[in-house]
Amino acid sequence: MFRRDRIELKSIEEMLLMRRAGLVVADALDAVRAAMVPGISTVALDGIAAEVIARAGAAPSFLGYQGYPASICVSVNDEVVHGIPGARTVAAGDVVSVDCGAIVDGWHADAAMTVVLPDADPADVALCEITESAMWDGIAALQSAERLHAVGAAIEASVAESGTHPEAERPYGIVREYVGHGIGSAMHQAPDVPNYRPRDRGPRVRPGMCVAIEPMITRGEPYTQVCEDDWTVVTDDGARAAHWEHTVAIHEGGLWVLTARDGGHDRLAERGVSVAPLAVD
Template structure:
């Protein structure tokens, strides 16, 4: 069903359970890729492994063919922030690789991303990865019935602001998710608490901070997809799809539904 005039798709509990199936396909694929990624492979090697894994689990890659995109993953390396097109790029020791994965199962989508370091990386890059992931989880914990969308955005922004002078992308945001991979509402990574659409049970959001060690200005490469930092600074990207339930957030693309990380933050858990 659609909520009022905002075009926001609300899911029944049974439909959220169907989304969880897609979310688990994504979670298991990202788990496999995090173990597989190593120097000497290409970004295309990761993509081929992901497509096979998604299909073996009964899913269909959400990204493949989306608006002409040629991969089953977005694989973004170092200064590439998001939407990296997989291909012949060789992964090297010390690279930082952001992997964004989407899968559809029986008409329902899951979408998540993580960033992995290949070997030793500088302490500031390790901190960037940790702080971006932590900011994501604070945003997920704020996805509660009765709140506002701005609460999620503010939770992400305020944590990053407390950790240092990071660049937070404004031109790229999270999004609603469900029977389509991208739906209303947009989920910015900056915002004021108490503003925006009210959060109600049945909403599902993909929350995804995209953060740099430098400025937030970006360019798009000639492939018309890959987003890179204008100043060449390295970036991290983390994402989960979360359903808002009457009992609390249910992180559909986390293997445990988000139970452990939400508990660390003192947040309720809305999974089964």
């Protein structure tokens, strides 16, 4: 699973292009979040994201990727990732994960969020919160990490600590089949970024690396299967899942979260980590 391919190191100029793509992704996810109310179809959400991306003069990373037919992935309840938008409508209490990527001048950025619709089970709200928090803990670990797999170790530790949450019915599951990844001139590149503590330490963290960090956490077991559409990934036990992701640049000055409007300032400051933007947006 862990790629041994050469890791693409980005220049400052290339990171700035990825930042532009990252802000397009942020705009698209904001628009989808604003439109997500009970009764809207997942294909309508896809159309909203596609319009935002096109209006920005960017291109969707997902559309046509290995035959994928849409601009975003919309995964509902027990769907973990890669849900194909269609006629299905979201309902009150649903847990909806949206994954989006955009390309600017050949450079990619990728991010995901989970939205819990009104009248939700408090345990689903807790699931969403601990998944997002684990993502930020993993990003924060990059600040001082010598090796990349410190990210997965931090995510696993964060999820384990959250297992004592009062709304947790049982320990949360960390999906292992799907992991974060390098990103840049292609959407998926070396290296893989696991969301758990592997046996090895992983590649050395170096300036110029850009990675997408994306924990996928379930309210039950971590095991998954792929549906008949050959894309949608669901939990084996029907447990609900959440998915959060950001694209992060590592440069000589520090970290910069390319898909967060504030570069990750607020959530990383909570963890004692400063961000280092490369230019004023």
